[in-house]
Amino acid sequence: MRLSGHLLIGAADVPASEGTMKALNPATNQLIEPEFAFGGPAQVDQAAMLADAAFDSYSHTSLAERAAFLETIADNLDAVRSELAARTALETGLPHAQFEGEAARAATQFRQFADVVRKGRFLQLAIDPAQPERQPRPRMDHRLQKIALGPVAIFGASNFPISYSVAGGDTASALAAGAPVILKAHNAHPGASEIQARAIRNAVQAHGLHEGVFSMVRGDGNAIGEALVDHPLIKAVTFTGSEQGGMALYRRAQLRPDPIPVFTEMTSVNPTFILPDALAVRGAEIGDGFIERMLVNVGQACLCPSILIAIKGAGFETLRSAMRKRVSEAPARTMLTPGIHGAYVKGLMAMESAGADLIAVGTPADATLDGRAALLEVDGQRLLNEPALAHEVFGPSALLVSVDDEAQLLAVARSFKGQLSAAMHLEDRDLGLARRLLPILERRTGRIVVNAFAHPQEVTYATVHGGPFPATSDSRFTSVGMTSIERFLRPVAYQGFPDALLPEVLREDNPLNLPRNVDGAHSAV
Structure with a gap:
């Protein structure tokens, strides 16, 4: 793949507006071609507007459609695995074989989240049927599902340039939830970031999804990150990095007119x-x-x-x-x-x-x-x-x-x-x-x-990668594993709806045969 160095905003390759950079090979301390574009608040706004325009259609894709999209991303990552590993090794000084494994893990995560989506348990469907004869007051029909928060800003990490970066678990879980993603690429591995971003964008296009489902931006200094956190159309942020950086983003998000959650992973000595x-x-x-x-x-x-x-x-x-x-x-x-x-x-x-x-x-x-x-x-x-x-x-x-x-x-x-x-x-x-x-x-x-050590960690339904402050900013959630999707969801109740108007997953005949809680009892499929 020929690297363009452009920002990828929706379907567009966007050239630099705020200067350029080259990647550094830390093993040789030499710069690597090509030049990569820096953007700024204008490019963040462009990406956020597209993500917002994409939200209604993407968040309402069927479970089967969304799962197939995630599997196509996995296939695309597999297709570029060797090239991605080689570029990542060049930009980090670490072994090529290590990144073959990391790329394989990234693809596996997308397939795992495809399975999560198909099973539908993340929706946490609940139904409390109407009780018209109840005294002293009848009960209306109540039905609940989880829906995506909205467009999500994800900050790529430096230490795992694939599995915690553009094609990492944050991106996979947010897309699985139905949330469009704006990814801020880490400047330590811009070439690897572009290869991953194109694999995701190609899947967006292959499935005929709105172009705003995924964008990748990059910037010099703090301005572009601050613009992402400040943008009123962004509804959640994820960050992996230092406590200083994570808490700066967290505090900034709480000062917005509409504060939003910032899910940070910051520091740990793993005693x-x-x-x-x-x-x-x-x-x-x-x-x-x-x-x-x-x-x-x-x-x-x-x-x-x-x-x-x-x-x-x-x-x-x-x-x-x-x-x-x-x-x-x-x-x-x-x-x-x-x-x-x-x-x-x-x-x-x-x-x-x-x-x-x-x-x-x-x-x-x-x-x-x-x-x-x-x-x-x-x-x-x-x-x-x-x-x-x-x-x-x-x-x-x-x-x-x-x-x-x-x-x-x-x-x-x-x-x-x-x-x-x-x-x-x-x-x-x-x-x-x-x-x-x-x-x-x-x-x-x-x-x-x-009787083992903290590292490595499996990616499973029971995985927890989180903890009390300062390990994370919110110990109720994990950033790794299948339940990490819960960060990007919120509940919505539908009261007194006619069956024809209900979301498909909540209709009376359960057409998708999904697990649901009915009047407090688990309904097995």
């Missing part, structure tokens, strides 16, 4: 707790596995396990030695952007300034943007006294925390703010302590893992 018997039995195995998962994607993953807590005692030195060995052997690898690399270096310096001891480093960096692995250590009391030690350092580093006893382990657990995940490693004799730890973790995260 791992090793309970005493597991430490004694499997200390070396757990320590090695922890570092192995920490190093994935050069530590640039939202579920990267970053802090490990264990009670000093049997197995602790074995654990510590295994972690130091794995870190010291880790090669320095290219990080995604100069900004991420710079923040990583500053983050390590801040950790040492706060009292953490550097006990192991990986092999020296060969290139400017290489991230060198690091293992730091601190005792439990120092962590409790210095909250900054529990802040995320986005990159290939980990903090080992030695605590004195069970009481201090529980105190450390209570000190954490909201997290995307937490893990416990335990044996049968640890169950008593695990039962005391569990409610503490439940209050602080949306996902708890036993």
